[in-house]
Structures are given as structure tokens and as C-alpha cells.
Amino acid sequence: MTGGLERSEGWADLHQIRDLFDQGLRRLLTKEVRYTIRAGHGGLDETSSLFTGEADIAVVTPAAALRLLYRFGDLKGLVALGVIPRRGSLVVAADAALPLDTVADLAAHADRITVATSADDGVSLVGFAVHRALRMAGVGAGAVDFVYDERPSACFASGAADVVIHDPMATPDWREVVTERPVRYLPWGDRVLHGFALQDWLPRLVRAGQLPFLMEDLPALDCSDLAVLCREDLDEGLARLTARYLARGCRPSETGAVARTPLPLHPGAARAYAELAAADVSLGSR
8 A cells, every 4th residue: 555544454443544534635636625524433423423414524334334225125225335354253262271162152051151242232243243144052031141242352452352263364463362362263054154144245265373372273253444425415626635545655456445335435436446546557558
């Protein structure tokens, strides 16, 4: 990347992204344009801010959750401007001393298990996915105790939890966490992965070695990408400029990833990506 937003392989601070986004757009605008960008918890609080008019542009993650909610009809009236690519996976890690081999095993040891993760509170899309996946695995409500925290790995490291479910690729201290307290990575199981895939939430294979002490490939739930959303009535010129900014500094092969959005593109954004694709073809033919 030579410009625009940094495509981070690790933890991405949504507020930092919002600030970079805002600063970059204002540098590109040739006249004063009033708009508000929001990046709070990166969940349904952001989509709500669009519906209420509190914000014009919002950053939401993970993209797969938005794709599912869009199919449910919950996001009618919203469209996408692009995505900020970031690799991520929803992974289950347990204290290596526990007699657990799969996520389904949690139900058989409920009396001794506390799980650290995000809450299914109507805001967190990660929490929504976690609890949905646990139910599919046969770990129903009340089967285990939960501790909720924005950084659940810290709860695991401190001993407050025996199992942690989150995206370790978004946690800069994950290597230190698992060094201090060795883990066993638990597969979600075919029932969960297939159930999510039927709703267009595809699995993501975490390769051996991509996480500390991961000795074999681990099928996980995809937790990638930050989607940039807006309402359908966003000014077309601003939408076009936003899309061009999201793709700014991308190599030609990266532009397509920015435009692969979980919701349909705003017409202004679609126009911008089409222009960029045409320019790539034109330059390549010289």
C-alpha cells in the first residue's frame, strides 16, 4: 500500500481507521461537504447510526455477518462503499489441560468450563456468530458459563476463563497469551461449518503455523474484512470519492477485493470501481 487505509494483518482499531478515513477524504474533497463517519464497536450500533441519520458512513465487521443479515432483510436501505481487507477467523482455543477435542465437547464438561467471548447483545456481530455457532454445535444456553469482554484473550490469560472464542489474528499479544497458558485449538465441527455455509457464511481454513502452536490445519469461521456502509441516499459524488479512496494505493489485483462487498454497492461506488478497472485495462494494453 502506498496510500489510503492500512490493510492490517493484525488488530485494527476502528477509531483509528475512522480518523484516517476522515482525514483522507477531506484531503481529496475540493469543496466543503458535511458528513459523519462512525466506527464505534463495529457492529449493529453502526448500522443503527446509519438508519437514524446519526452517521452517513459506518465501518462494520465482520463482512460475513452482514451478508447473512442482508439475506434476512435486516439491512434494507443500506448499501456498501467497499471493504477494508483484513484476514480474520473465529477460532476456539481451550486450556490444553482440559479433556476437550471439539467444540461439541464443551457441553459434556459444562460444570467446569467458563468461556470468554463477545456478548450476543444486539450490537456485537462476533457475539451473534459465536452464540449461533455454539447452539449449532449442541452447546445451548446455560450449558457453560460466559465472561464477556472486548478483549476476551485477556480473560483467558488471567485465568478468568478456560476457553476463549474470538479472532486471534486481531490480537497482537496472542503469542504471549498462549505461551503463558498453552492451548488446544478446537474445531467447530462439520455441523457448524455446513450450517453457516448454507447461509453464505463460508469457512476459512487457518493453516498450520499461522497461529502459535497450531500444528495442523484448522477449519474455522471466516471473520475477515471491515465493510464500509452507507444509506442508499448518500450523495453519489461522495460515494464515488469514498470508493476511490478505499482503493487508493491498491495494486490492480487488490482493487477487486475492495469491491467485493457483503451488500450491493452504492451506484457511485460501483461507478468508481468500474472506472478503476477500465483504467487498469487501458494501462495494461499500452
